[in-house]
Amino acid sequence: SQTIHQWPATLVQPVGSPLSLECTVEGTSNPNLYWYRQAAGRGLQLLFYSVGIGQISSEVPQNLSASRPQDRQFILSSKKLLLSDSGFYLCAWSGGTLNTGELFFGEGSRLTVL
Amino acid sequence: AQSVTQLDSQVPVFEEAPVELRCxxxxxVSVYLFWYVQYPNQGLQLLLKYLSGSTLVKGINGFEAEFNKSQTSFHLRKPSVHISDTAEYFCAVSTAGTASKLTFGTGTRLQVTL
Structure with a gap:
């Protein structure tokens, strides 16, 4: 069966520090991968998605970047965090023969920027 | 492009009462429809989905939803809620026949009290 893991679960970082959140998927190949963010009390905002190694699409211009160095690995990064980067970050994958768009989510990473 | 509207941002309900969350x-074009549930500080979990066939879809935890094409709705229902159903619920849609991304509604907070 397929599983998705992301870490760290919780992160407290000072303004201006770097960020790296990692996500890996197991049990499937060539998944579509996504990073979402939830600000407090808000809905889901799609940040990046990837359909293959090295292929990244950005939905919202911002202080963050994403990379996909391996087929089942997706990394969210920042060189210098802003207060507005605080939020709950979710990694997700989709795929399969039907390609319905159904997403499978990781456990989430809570980022607090102070 | 598709869009999703969840008219109710919050729905308070007493335990054992019925509930309907609107979407x-x-x-x-033809769509696939999904309901996800998110418990505090967790990722999203699929409750149920409509891909094709019967318009009444049953999901986990006693929830069901009915696809109504003429009204373009996919309302979520449960005949008797429990305290443990307190969570955020997201409706989502993708477009059939393409390598599609899910479009999410803004979410409905279901608050169940005694």
Missing amino acids: NYSSS
Whole structure:
């Protein structure tokens, strides 16, 4: 069966520090991968998605970047965090023969920027 | 492009009462429809989905939803809620026949009290 893991679960970082959140998927190949963010009390905002190694699409211009160095690995990064980067970050994958768009989510990473 | 509207941002309900969470979508082509649940500080979990066939879809935890094409709706229902159903619920839509991304509604907070 397929599983998705992301870490760290919780992160407290000072303004201006770097960020790296990692996500890996197991049990499937060539998944579509996504990073979402939830600000407090808000809905889901799609940040990046990837359909293959090295292929990244950005939905919202911002202080963050994403990379996909391996087929089942997706990394969210920042060189210098802003207060507005605080939020709950979710990694997700989709795929399969039907390609319905159904997403499978990781456990989430809570980022607090102070 | 598709869109999703969840008209109710919050729905308070007493335990053992029935509940309906409303979802309307907009799309010019055939769609797939999903309901996800998010418990505090967790990722999203699929409750149920409509891909094709019977318009009444049953999901986990006693929830069900009915696809109504003429009203472009996919309302979520449960005949008797429990305290443990307190969570955020997201409706989502994707477009059939393409390598599609899910479009999410803004979410409905279901608050169950004694």
